Amino acid sequence: MRRFLLLAILGVLACVWFFRRKRRMSARSHPVSPHKMVPCQRCGVYVSATQAVYVAGAVYCCDTHAFANRRAT
Numbered sequence: 001m002r003r004f005l006l007l008a009i010l011g012v013l014a015c016v017w018f019f020r021r022k023r024r025m026s027a028r029s030h031p032v033s034p035h036k037m038v039p040c041q042r043c044g045v046y047v048s049a050t051q052a053v054y055v056a057g058a059v060y061c062c063d064t065h066a067f068a069n070r071r072a073t
């Protein structure tokens with residue numbers, strides 16, 4: 001009886017370990033890109049999409065380049 005109980009506990013622990021590992025592996029195989037990089041329309045420097053300045057559908061690295069391009073056109 002004791003032996004069976006020990007095997008059952010080991011079986012449960014093995015299942016928990018297996019499913020945790022499987023979940024961790026699947027999370028690694030589909031990494032989410034938190035920092036998508038986009039090029040500046042004026043100078044070509046790549047900046048994070050969250051920090052880029054968007055003006056009339058164009059992407060800029062900073063306010064200076066956004067306004068400089070606006071004045072030029």
Ligand SMILES: [Zn+2]
Binds near residue numbers: 042043044045062065
């Ligand atoms: Zn720029």
